[in-house]
Amino acid sequence: GAGVSQSPSNKVTEKGKDVELRCDPISGHTALYWYRQSLGQGLEFLIYFQGNSAPDKSGLPSDRFSAERTGGSVSTLTIQRTQQEDSAVYLCATEGLTDEAFFGQGTRLTVV
Amino acid sequence: GENVEQHPSTLSVQEGDSAVIKCTYSDSASNYFPWYKQELGKRPQLIIDIRSNVGEKKDQRIAVTLNKTAKHFSLHITETQPEDSAVYFCAATGRRALTFGSGTRLQVQP
Numbered sequence: 001g002a003g004v005s006q007s008p009s010n011k012v013t014e015k016g017k018d019v020e021l022r023c024d025p026i027s028g029h030t031a032l033y034w035y036r037q038s039l040g041q042g043l044e045f046l047i048y049f050q051g052n053s054a055p056d057k058s059g060l061p062s063d064r065f066s067a068e069r070t071g072g073s074v075s076t077l078t079i080q081r082t083q084q085e086d087s088a089v090y091l092c093a094t095e096g097l098t099d100e101a102f103f104g105q106g107t108r109l110t111v112v
Numbered sequence: 113g114e115n116v117e118q119h120p121s122t123l124s125v126q127e128g129d130s131a132v133i134k135c136t137y138s139d140s141a142s143n144y145f146p147w148y149k150q151e152l153g154k155r156p157q158l159i160i161d162i163r164s165n166v167g168e169k170k171d172q173r174i175a176v177t178l179n180k181t182a183k184h185f186s187l188h189i190t191e192t193q194p195e196d197s198a199v200y201f202c203a204a205t206g207r208r209a210l211t212f213g214s215g216t217r218l219q220v221q222p
Binding site: 045048091104 | 113144146155156157158161201203205209210211212213214215
């Protein structure tokens with residue numbers, strides 16, 4: 001597809017379970033971001049990948065959160081031992097040469 | 113890292129009036145300043161951006177101004193319409209990641 005694709009669109013999980021969220025970037029986009037957006041709130045930066053550079057993990061809220069980007073393309077955000085406060089929409093965005101960030105539709109995570 | 117502050121958090125205007133949203137940033141190395149609009153339940157989308165080598169940019173009813181010395185930039189929407197109602201986010205790209213302001217909820221009253 002032409003846009004940033006995230007899966008799943010919605011995820012309901014039980015407290016304590018691990019979840020994996022996936023982001024398929026626009027082809028050729030070297031920069032990839034993960035943000036978290038709680039209901040009615042702003043865009044909380046989580047992690048940033050740029051090419052082959054070491055990722056900027058400064059926004060990850062705890063060691064339960066991790067992310068990978070394999071081969072400079074698909075990225076997965078993993079949350080271990082989920083807690084209710086992890087409930088939010090997780091947004092992926094990718095950038096190409098123009099600096100414009102294109103967002104995916106997000107994954108709505110609900111921890112029950 | 114970069115820190116972006118945005119004001120006001122909410123803004124209500126009458127249809128046809130102008131709206132102004134202001135942001136400040138901390139990293140003097142920042143050189144790209146986009147504005148995103150997020151409608152309810154949708155993803156953020158770029159509406160206008162400005163680079164550090166210009167002071168103002170305009171696109172129809174939307175304009176952005178940048179003051180590098182003071183490290184602040186503003187979004188101006190003229191002749192507001194009900195469909196302008198949304199949350200607006202400013203952002204700045206510093207040495208690394210794209211950092212967003214906290215957002216402004218704009219409500220245009222018909």
